[in-house]
Amino acid sequence: MSFDEDDSVVLHDEHSEFDGETGTITQTMESMFGDVTYTISFEDGQETGVPEDALEEADEDDTDEDEE
Numbered sequence: 001m002s003f004d005e006d007d008s009v010v011l012h013d014e015h016s017e018f019d020g021e022t023g024t025i026t027q028t029m030e031s032m033f034g035d036v037t038y039t040i041s042f043e044d045g046q047e048t049g050v051p052e053d054a055l056e057e058a059d060e061d062d063t064d065e066d067e068e
Contacts, residue, residue, distance in 0.1 A: 001057070003038060004028070008058035011040060011047060018042050022058045 003009060007025045011018050018040070026046070027039040038050045 002036060002052065003055060003057075009038075009040060009055045010058050011050065011054060012056060013047075013050070013054045016047055018045070018047050023047070 023040040
């Protein structure tokens with residue numbers, strides 16, 4: 001599954017300080033080999049160069065928590 005800018009996603013990367021957090025895709029980048037990486041914006045910062053397999057589409061419930 002590919003993602004687009006402004007999609008809400010959950011990051012799964014045990015080496016990231018944002019592991020398990022929901023963020024918004026702010027940029028997509030394609031390498032010369034056809035691999036796509038993403039820049040994800042979180043409430044407390046951002047993570048760049050995130051591969052697609054480290055992302056999961058956020059549930060509606062995950063994004064509603066920020067609005068309460």
